[in-house]
Structures are given as C-alpha cells and as structure tokens.
Amino acid sequence: MLNRRNLLKLGAATPIAFATGGIALGHASNLPVFGGKDYSPITGKERTAIPSACWQCVTRCPNISYVENGRLVKIEGQPNSIRTHGVMCAKGQAGVNQTNDPDRILHPMRRVGKRGEGKWKRISWDEALSELAGRMKGLRDKGEPEKFMFHYGRMKASHSKLIKSLFLANYGTGTIGNHTSICEAAKWTGQEMCFNKHYDNWDFDNTNYVLNFGSNVLESHTNHIPTSHRLIARMAKNDIKLVTFDVRMSNTAAKSNEWVPVKPGTDRAVILAMCNVIMSEDLYKGEGEEFLKFVRTSSVGDEPVSAKIATLKAHLAEYTPEWAEGVSTVSADKIREIAREFATTKPPAY
Numbered sequence: 390m391l392n393r394r395n396l397l398k399l400g401a402a403t404p405i406a407f408a409t410g411g412i413a414l415g416h417a418s419n420l421p422v423f424g425g426k427d428y429s430p431i432t433g434k435e436r437t438a439i440p441s442a443c444w445q446c447v448t449r450c451p452n453i454s455y456v457e458n459g460r461l462v463k464i465e466g467q468p469n470s471i472r473t474h475g476v477m478c479a480k481g482q483a484g485v486n487q488t489n490d491p492d493r494i495l496h497p498m499r500r501v502g503k504r505g506e507g508k509w510k511r512i513s514w515d516e517a518l519s520e521l522a523g524r525m526k527g528l529r530d531k532g533e534p535e536k537f538m539f540h541y542g543r544m545k546a547s548h549s550k551l552i553k554s555l556f557l558a559n560y561g562t563g564t565i566g567n568h569t570s571i572c573e574a575a576k577w578t579g580q581e582m583c584f585n586k587h588y589d590n591w592d593f594d595n596t597n598y599v600l601n602f603g604s605n606v607l608e609s610h611t612n613h614i615p616t617s618h619r620l621i622a623r624m625a626k627n628d629i630k631l632v633t634f635d636v637r638m639s640n641t642a643a644k645s646n647e648w649v650p651v652k653p654g655t656d657r658a659v660i661l662a663m664c665n666v667i668m669s670e671d672l673y674k675g676e677g678e679e680f681l682k683f684v685r686t687s688s689v690g691d692e693p694v695s696a697k698i699a700t701l702k703a704h705l706a707e708y709t710p711e712w713a714e715g716v717s718t719v720s721a722d723k724i725r726e727i728a729r730e731f732a733t734t735k736p737p738a739y
Contacts (some may be wrong), residue, residue, distance in 0.1 A: 391619040399674070421464045425468050427455045440467065442545055443481040450477050461488045472615050481614075525560070534561035542568050553617040568639070573611070591738050598734035600727070602656045607641040630734070632658065632727055634719075655717035662713035662721075663728035665705040668698070672732035 427436045429696065436455040443450045443464070450466035465485050466477035487493070497517035502508030510619060528536050539557055544567070546654040553565070581584060589600070590612055599620070604610055607617050623629040624644070634656060642648040667673055673681075678694050686692070686700040710721035710728075731737050 425453055427463055427465070428455050429457055436462065441482060443477070443577055445480055445484060446613075448614060450481055450614050452477055452481065452677075466614075472716045474618055476614050476618050478614055479640065499721065529561060535564050537562045538564040538566055540566040558701075591616055591620075592736075593623055593738070596623075596736055596738040598630055598731060598737040599629060601631060601641070601645070601738065602660070602732050605639055605641045607644055630730075632730075649719055649723065651716045652716070655713075658708070658713045658716040659719055659724060661708035662710045662724045663731065664701075665708045666710065666725050667732045668702050668705050668730035669727070672699075672729065676735075 399470040410546060416588060418581075427438065428434065429436060436457045439454045441452055441454050451453050451470045453467055454461055455463040455465075459518065460625040462485065462550045463567050464477070464482050466473055466481075468475035496511050497514060499512050499517075499520075500508065501510045518594050524539055525534075528534055537560070539552070539562070544552065557563070557565070591606075593599070606613075606620060610616065620629070620631070624631060625644075630647075631645040632647045633639075633642045634651045635642045636647045636651060636653045638648060667677075681694045681697045684697060687702075693739060710724040713724055714721045715721065
C-alpha cells in the first residue's frame with residue numbers, strides 16, 4: 390500500500406540503493422543504453438527488434454519496434470540512421486498506443502441505429518466489399534462517379550499510385566479527402582506556384598545563417614527530427630546564427646540568437662524591405678547574379694541578367710525599410726542590419 394509513510398521510506402532508501410549499487414541498478418548498468426536493443430523490465434530477456442519506419446508524418450523516420458510475447462511494446466529511433474541520428478519524436482514513440490488501443494476497429498462495421506447513436510454491427514469483409522461495390526456502380530451507372538469520395542489518411546507507398554492514379558482515375562472521380570486537405574494544402578499550393586515542388590528542407594549541416602519567419606523549426610515542422618537535430622547541433626557549437634521573426638516568444642524564438650517581434654500578418658513587408666536593401670546596395674552581386682540567370686522577372690522570354698536586375702530594383706524601390714517599419718513595427722535600422730547580415734554571410738538559408 391502506498392501512503393505518505395511508505396513514500397517517505399522509499400525516498401530515504403533511494404540514496405542507499407544508489408550508494409550500494411542495488412539489484413535493479415546493478416542490472417541496469419549491464420544493459421546497453423543506446424544501440425538498437427531493449428530488454429524486458431520484468432524478465433530481463435532481450436526483446437525482439439524489428440526495423441521499421443514511422444508513418445505518423447511525412448518525415449518517415451526510421452525506427453526499431455520491440456516485440457515481447459507477440460505484442461508491440463516499444464518504439465524508438467533507428468541508431469544507425471544517417472538522417473535522424475537515432476532520434477525520434479514523442480509522437481512516433483507513442484505509436485505503440487495505436488496498435489494496442491482497445492477501441493481499434495479491426496473488422497467492417499455497419500451502422501444499425503441513427504447517425505450519432507453509436508450503434509454498430511460487425512459484418513464480413515465479403516458483405517462490406519459487395520455493398521461498397523454496389524453503391525459505387527450505382528453512381529457510375531447514373532453518370533455521377535464524382536459523388537464518390539475517397540477519403541484516407543496517409544498513403545505514400547506504391548498503393549498510392551495504384552489507387553489514385555489507376556483505380557480512381559478509371560472509375561471517374563477526382564473527389565479525394567486526405568490528411569493533406571487539413572494540414573499542408575495551402576503551403577503546398579504556394580510552394581508549387583513558386584518553385585514547382587511542395588516539400589521544403591534546409592541544409593543546416595552547411596548553412597551559416599538562418600532567417601526564420603514564423604516557423605517553429607525547433608518544436609514541430611515538416612521533417613522536424615532530421616532538421617531540428619542538425620540545427621541544434623550547429624547552434625550548440627556556435628557555428629550558425631538563427632534569427633526568428635515571430636509574433637510571439639515561441640520556444641524556437643526563445644532559443645534563437647535573436648528574436649524580432651513583428652506585427653501579425655506583416656512578415657511580407659519586412660521581406661520586401663530586405664530585398665530592397667539587398668538590391669539597392671548591390672549585395673546580390675556574385676552568387677545572386679548566377680541565380681538570376683534561371684529566374685523570370687517579366688512576361689518577356691529570356692532576358693539578360695542586367696535587365697532582370699533593373700526590373701527588380703524598380704519593383705522594390707517603394708518598399709523601403711522606413712515603409713516596412715510603419716507597417717510591421719520592426720525598426721528600419723534592424724531591417725537593414727539583418728538584410729546585410731543575411732546577404733553577406735555565406736551560405737545563408739531562408
């Protein structure tokens with residue numbers, strides 16, 4: 390029985406156990422702390438290790454799952470991974486709960502009550518597939534295949550192509566709802582419009598200056614574990630500078646070299662003013678000129694770099710640091726300072 394008296398006795402006995410190398414501590418000292426192995430705290434026997442990968446976000450961190458008596462009991466990072474360095478987030482490790490959830494649905498169910506009553510009846514897979522196929526055929530026969538919506542969570546392996554590109558395309562519906570619909574759809578759209586791809590990543594191993602606008606890179610983000618782990622390692626050695634613009638003192642902002650508070654929704658004004666500084670002070674010369682060879686600045690076809698530079702300077706002329714200060718509350722001097730640092734520290738990341 391655990392009461393106040395027994396709790397105090399336990400607290401008093403703990404230092405003695407450490408000093409004398411108690412039984413539990415003695416066993417623990419003989420076990421590997423980090424190395425792709427795990428042991429049962431009850432029997433002391435080594436658990437079966439199964440290499441796998443996490444599918445709870447797009448990062449797909451490699452992991453090791455540990456099985457004991459046919460049951461998944463633990464998930465941890467893959468220590469041999471060159472991408473994650475053996476690190477894994479709490480959400481990934483908590484994946485054990487999905488497999489062992491007592492309410493996990495393992496069989497097809499048909500609603501037998503009114504919607505919302507929570508009344509269901511288990512049916513066979515044959516019944517479920519026959520009913521689903523019949524409803525889908527009915528929609529297609531009526532010329533309304535688009536009324537069939539395929540809704541799913543994550544589907545990134547080969548079956549994604551088989552279902553979406555082959556089956557749904559031939560059936561005649563493009564009505565799809567998935568994880569991305571409520572997660573990164575807006576970001577993906579913007580990125581595809583800008584550079585034709587919807588995944589972003591940063592080379593923190595080689596970058597020396599990071600200009601961050603509102604990204605919680607040290608808390609949660611796309612490819613969070615591989616990227617944040619590398620950024621933290623560089624920051625610990627003082628090899629990199631992180632400047633964060635954010636409306637609040639987030640954990641990422643607090644751990645940055647510099648936090649710059651900005652009025653909500655005005656980040657773009659600051660960015661335009663920084664571009665104004667970089668172009669007006671000719672800080673783009675060199676690598677910037679090489680980059681502009683691949684950039685279109687007007688509806689005209691391929692133009693010489695000099696014409697592109699003239700177009701950019703003319704476009705950015707009105708977006709001065711003083712103008713941005715009135716919009717964002719970030720001082721004009723601070724905008725100039727950071728713009729110059731960003732443009733002259735090689736290589737930078739945005």
